[in-house]
Amino acid sequence: MSETFTAKIWVLGDDIDTDIIMPTEYLALKNVEDMKPYAFSPLRPELAALIGPGDMIVAGKNFGCGSSREQAPEVVKALGISCIVAKSYARIFFRNAINNGILLIENADLRDYVEEGGVAEVTPGEKIVYNGKEFKIAALPDNLLEILNAGGLVKAMRKRNGLD
Amino acid sequence: MGHTLVEKVIGNKVGREVTPGEIVTVDVDWCMVDDIMVPFCVSKFEEMGFKKVYDPDKIVLIYDHFLPASQVDDSRHFRVGNEFAAKYGLKNVHRTDGVCHQLMTEAGYVKPGDIAFGTDSHTVTYGCVGAFSTGIGYTEMAGILGTGQLWIKVPETIKVQVDGKLPANVTSKDVILRVLGDLTASGATYQSLEFVGSTIDDMSISSRMAMSNMAVECGAKNGIFVPDEKTCEYCGIEYTDEIRALRPDEDAVYARVMKYRAEDMVPVLACPSQVDNIKDVSELEGKQVDEVFLGSCTNGRLEDLHVAAEIMKGKKKAPFVQFIVTPASRKIYKEALDDGTLQILSDAGAIITTPGCGLCCGRAGGILTDYEVVVATNNRNFLGRMGTSKVQIYLASPATAAATALTGVITAAK
Numbered sequence: 001m002s003e004t005f006t007a008k009i010w011v012l013g014d015d016i017d018t019d020i021i022m023p024t025e026y027l028a029l030k031n032v033e034d035m036k037p038y039a040f041s042p043l044r045p046e047l048a049a050l051i052g053p054g055d056m057i058v059a060g061k062n063f064g065c066g067s068s069r070e071q072a073p074e075v076v077k078a079l080g081i082s083c084i085v086a087k088s089y090a091r092i093f094f095r096n097a098i099n100n101g102i103l104l105i106e107n108a109d110l111r112d113y114v115e116e117g118g119v120a121e122v123t124p125g126e127k128i129v130y131n132g133k134e135f136k137i138a139a140l141p142d143n144l145l146e147i148l149n150a151g152g153l154v155k156a157m158r159k160r161n162g163l164d
Numbered sequence: 165m166g167h168t169l170v171e172k173v174i175g176n177k178v179g180r181e182v183t184p185g186e187i188v189t190v191d192v193d194w195c196m197v198d199d200i201m202v203p204f205c206v207s208k209f210e211e212m213g214f215k216k217v218y219d220p221d222k223i224v225l226i227y228d229h230f231l232p233a234s235q236v237d238d239s240r241h242f243r244v245g246n247e248f249a250a251k252y253g254l255k256n257v258h259r260t261d262g263v264c265h266q267l268m269t270e271a272g273y274v275k276p277g278d279i280a281f282g283t284d285s286h287t288v289t290y291g292c293v294g295a296f297s298t299g300i301g302y303t304e305m306a307g308i309l310g311t312g313q314l315w316i317k318v319p320e321t322i323k324v325q326v327d328g329k330l331p332a333n334v335t336s337k338d339v340i341l342r343v344l345g346d347l348t349a350s351g352a353t354y355q356s357l358e359f360v361g362s363t364i365d366d367m368s369i370s371s372r373m374a375m376s377n378m379a380v381e382c383g384a385k386n387g388i389f390v391p392d393e394k395t396c397e398y399c400g401i402e403y404t405d406e407i408r409a410l411r412p413d414e415d416a417v418y419a420r421v422m423k424y425r426a427e428d429m430v431p432v433l434a435c436p437s438q439v440d441n442i443k444d445v446s447e448l449e450g451k452q453v454d455e456v457f458l459g460s461c462t463n464g465r466l467e468d469l470h471v472a473a474e475i476m477k478g479k480k481k482a483p484f485v486q487f488i489v490t491p492a493s494r495k496i497y498k499e500a501l502d503d504g505t506l507q508i509l510s511d512a513g514a515i516i517t518t519p520g521c522g523l524c525c526g527r528a529g530g531i532l533t534d535y536e537v538v539v540a541t542n543n544r545n546f547l548g549r550m551g552t553s554k555v556q557i558y559l560a561s562p563a564t565a566a567a568t569a570l571t572g573v574i575t576a577a578k
Binding site: 015017019020023024025027028029030041042043061062065066067068069070071073088089090091092095096099100141143152153154157158160161162163 | 187200201204208211212213214229230235237238240241282283284285287298299300301302303304306307310311315349350353354383385438525526527544546547548549553
């Protein structure tokens, strides 16, 4: 998890709730691929089509607040988002994202410094560099890192059940 | 060092004292899976390679969000749930009984001191009986179904103390909205809310449920009440010494203490489109509305219907307002039918729908379009929650909702 990568930035605000990330009316679509076009649609209907594989989201506080719908982090992953950097996360989204193998980074300063379309260089557990400015980031607790490194909770459980 | 209530509930489960911040693995008493999440949960469970569930009697499947089905694929969720229940021997399947968070205590599952997880964020509701309960995703739920366990971080506690007697037109909904406004939408993230004080002691279990239900709206992991005689009567159990011990210690340590005088409380609204955007009803009085919704796992209980019926008895709703009433469960529906409450509301012009989540989650039964205004008793007013993203949702108490339905403009009850 410690390899450095670069990513194009999409900027979002505070309190981005799960109804915005994936509205209820699309939750019964059979799979996450079908849901992809509707991600973030109540707030920015054009966004899902613009996000490319490897891009990152930089957001304000309380990202993913609201419902426990795991379709929200799953669709973020399906869009190819490499990581999310937010000032803080709502707790259910935080768990769900880690369980789906999405890299989450908490940082109080980056959001107010970056511009949409800019590119950041991310070294997980260590730092983010944007326009030559360095932002320190913390490592995740061990039990979460274990799930993340296994590739998510399903893979961790398969290992527990002697399947992989 | 003393402990808060949630620390005691978790400590009892792991068999030792626990400290906020530490990560512990708990045995799970109850798992609730709602219809939206059933197919996702089942496929993750099978992908994980489990051959059986940890205890079929501790798992409850509840069909509520898609009832009655409003889109052609909805019934697939019921079919997948029924097949899963048959395959693994689950008996606790509620197919048309009401909203999950009402049923988990009403139907006798969750009791004081229990630990429960559900695939819906309003699982925090069961704190009303002194349980630790919170929402999780379907992948974690699939893991619990197989192992019976989950890791949790012991939360810090915010004490919310309310003393005194509430004014006649103020309900527990106004109290929790006021608290949310003060805490903000992320003010209690990763923390537990503990509700205490003489106002809380005087509240019915229904009133407490409206408050624990909304604990998640400030990011809290749960919202918990000290179980008392009323709780035990509601749960149909004896008030034992073990339950008496489920209370915070005098020297418990809190992250924050918030104190309120009940007499200072006024009717309030959560204004578009954030639950913490709280204003006094008096500031918005006279604003025209298109719809009023009385229902949901927040305020669809018999007590809430009684409040509305008392205000509306012998009167008619405003002509252009759609007034939608959704009892939270079949039991409540039956009780309101038998005691004449539904008659009063129907005579006032209400559209009375079957128990379920429909309108609250924007799925069915009264969804709105651009620029329309709704006063609603449920728990979320997010963008697009009850229709298009330009719908204006104002969250209110059952009293404010009923008074507003009569006038057609935002109105505080007398």
